[in-house]
Amino acid sequence: MKILVPVKRVVDYNVKVRVKSDGTGVDIANVKMSMNPFDEIAVEEAVRLKEKGAATEVIAVSCGVQQCQETLRTAMAIGADRAILVQCDDELQPLAVAKLLKALVDKEQPGLVILGKQAIDDDCNQTGQMLAALADLPQATFASKVEVADGHASVTREVDGGLETLKVKLPAVVTTDLRLNEPRYVTLPNIMKAKKKQMDVLKPADLGVDVKSHLRTLKVSEPPKRGAGVKVPDVAALVAKLKTEAKVI
Amino acid sequence: MAEINALVIAEHDNAGVRPATLNTITAAKQLGGAVTVLIAGSGSSGAAGAAAAIDGVAKVLHADAEIFAHGLAENVAAQVLALASGYSHFLFAATASGKNISPRVAAKLDVGQISDITKVISPDTFERPIYAGNAIATVQSLDALKVITVRTTGFDPAPATGGSATIEAVQAVGDSGKAQFVGAEIAKNDRPELTSAKIIVSGGRALGSSDKFNEVLTPLADKLGAALGASRAAVDAGYAPNDWQVGQTGKIVAPQLYVAIGISGAIQHLAGMKDSKVIVAINKDEEAPIFSVADYGLVQDLFSAVPELVKSL
Numbered sequence: 001m002k003i004l005v006p007v008k009r010v011v012d013y014n015v016k017v018r019v020k021s022d023g024t025g026v027d028i029a030n031v032k033m034s035m036n037p038f039d040e041i042a043v044e045e046a047v048r049l050k051e052k053g054a055a056t057e058v059i060a061v062s063c064g065v066q067q068c069q070e071t072l073r074t075a076m077a078i079g080a081d082r083a084i085l086v087q088c089d090d091e092l093q094p095l096a097v098a099k100l101l102k103a104l105v106d107k108e109q110p111g112l113v114i115l116g117k118q119a120i121d122d123d124c125n126q127t128g129q130m131l132a133a134l135a136d137l138p139q140a141t142f143a144s145k146v147e148v149a150d151g152h153a154s155v156t157r158e159v160d161g162g163l164e165t166l167k168v169k170l171p172a173v174v175t176t177d178l179r180l181n182e183p184r185y186v187t188l189p190n191i192m193k194a195k196k197k198q199m200d201v202l203k204p205a206d207l208g209v210d211v212k213s214h215l216r217t218l219k220v221s222e223p224p225k226r227g228a229g230v231k232v233p234d235v236a237a238l239v240a241k242l243k244t245e246a247k248v249i
Numbered sequence: 250m251a252e253i254n255a256l257v258i259a260e261h262d263n264a265g266v267r268p269a270t271l272n273t274i275t276a277a278k279q280l281g282g283a284v285t286v287l288i289a290g291s292g293s294s295g296a297a298g299a300a301a302a303i304d305g306v307a308k309v310l311h312a313d314a315e316i317f318a319h320g321l322a323e324n325v326a327a328q329v330l331a332l333a334s335g336y337s338h339f340l341f342a343a344t345a346s347g348k349n350i351s352p353r354v355a356a357k358l359d360v361g362q363i364s365d366i367t368k369v370i371s372p373d374t375f376e377r378p379i380y381a382g383n384a385i386a387t388v389q390s391l392d393a394l395k396v397i398t399v400r401t402t403g404f405d406p407a408p409a410t411g412g413s414a415t416i417e418a419v420q421a422v423g424d425s426g427k428a429q430f431v432g433a434e435i436a437k438n439d440r441p442e443l444t445s446a447k448i449i450v451s452g453g454r455a456l457g458s459s460d461k462f463n464e465v466l467t468p469l470a471d472k473l474g475a476a477l478g479a480s481r482a483a484v485d486a487g488y489a490p491n492d493w494q495v496g497q498t499g500k501i502v503a504p505q506l507y508v509a510i511g512i513s514g515a516i517q518h519l520a521g522m523k524d525s526k527v528i529v530a531i532n533k534d535e536e537a538p539i540f541s542v543a544d545y546g547l548v549q550d551l552f553s554a555v556p557e558l559v560k561s562l
Contacts, residue, residue: 016516017380026384094352095361122379124364129322129352138323138427141349144491154431158491159345160444164433178498179491214361218374219387226523229544235557238529238547246527246544248506249473249562
């Protein structure tokens with residue numbers, strides 16, 4: 001069974017982004033870019049499934065600019081066997097990415113697609129579910145545990161109030177939550193090995209996909225600032241403030 | 250512009266509607282057209298009745314079948330699509346359930362989804378946070394149909410009473426047959442739900458252990474009738490369950506009162522609670538970033554401050 005793992009190149013999670021003064025977006029010139037953390041968890045999970053013998057090949061995919069090749073090399077350093085870049089310089093929104101991935105699912109016929117539940121830049125939380133709908137596959141989102149056996153995946157999901165477990169027929173789409181696993185550190189030998197692994201580069205047109213935008217960003221602004229309040233000297237003063245000033249208790 | 254006709258896909262437990270649905274209905278009302286609510290459930294006439302009583306709801310569509318018992322995305326999305334004709338806007342709460350289902354509907358309708366809206370500017374233009382709330386984007390949908398998830402903290406709940414909508418039973422779709430519910434572990438307690446609680450008591454890594462977390466925070470939460478939350482650090486350390494996590498990758502909350510105890514205030518935590526009306530921080534480190542957003546800060550060891558606070562309430 002092949003596992004397809006889509007990964008996104010995003011601003012590193014440690015970078016505090018700045019809104020551009022002209023309101024056209026956030027300033028990502030010269031900031032550190034990394035693999036979306038949820039996608040890193042997805043790569044790790046796919047590689048673990050391969051190591052357990054549940055999968056035979058892990059294929060990492062990224063849709064975006066040429067520099068996404070670095071992200072794909074990272075995926076291969078974690079243990080993906082090969083990579084596909086769908087290169088496109090235009091902004092790609094989740095529906096467009098889902099259509100590109102659907103075309104790759106048709107081509108590669110994976111038994112499982114594992115990807116992050118959301119990207120930490122646009123915070124959309126859409127691509128996995130959209131892919132599942134377009135490819136007419138079952139989905140198990142926000143996974144905290146994945147087991148594959150007998151043509152099915154048993155997936156424990158993080159839902160409001162606790163956990164639930166679903167059994168989905170393969171092929172299926174799984175999206176990862178934060179605590180599915182802790183991705184391994186990539187080692188230098190594995191980084192070197194990843195450089196020699198196969199990377200195919202395609203264009204959206206090669207897959208026959210129209211990647212037009214469905215949303216237009218009119219403006220990006222700073223969120224309203226919340227000012228610091230006062231320090232209170234002791235518990236009694238705190239209780240008094242809450243009762244008489246804030247009137248919340 | 251084409252007529253505005255909103256369909257709100259309700260989140261419910263079959264007996265009644267969940268609070269998040271009320272906030273979603275408020276967002277739907279702001280679009281300016283009629284609001285219809287879909288209840289897809291199993292043995293869900295209680296939820297349909299509750300939806301019909303919500304202020305501002307014109308009609309309730311009620312699809313009742315065993316296949317909706319566990320809210321499987323494949324089946325609920327298929328039901329929405331079967332009823333889609335005639336509606337211009339499809340709104341879901343941006344909860345685990347809503348986020349799971351809505352992109353399936355958007356993809357099948359071949360439209361982009363507008364996730365996590367916090368403000369309706371016009372029927373096609375919305376505000377939504379990006380980069381974990383570090384920036385706010387104003388986005389315009391270029392599609393005729395809009396599929397939207399609503400961040401509940403951005404909208405007041407619609408009054409649960411005052412409406413008298415008609416309830417129309419609709420034909421349920423068939424089972425997708427591809428996904429099966431196996432089981433759930435939902436924590437049972439008498440506390441309010443984290444995302445709709447008026448008061449939240451939230452603990453961080455400084456609590457030191459799961460036992461201490463409960464021993465110190467539970468009496469305070471009991472006294473205040475509060476929900477319990479936690480920082481990512483506390484959840485990562487195993488002091489609190491995953492679904493208590495408040496922050497960028499956890500729950501987004503905006504209660505009347507948020508009491509942050511032993512929480513340093515990492516950006517990712519602030520992203521989840523900075524819209525709370527009143528924030529109290531108790532931390533012995535006076536340099537902790539949490540104090541930069543707190544209305545009332547108390548620099549004191551939590552192990553002495555919290556019991557003292559419980560006693561004086």
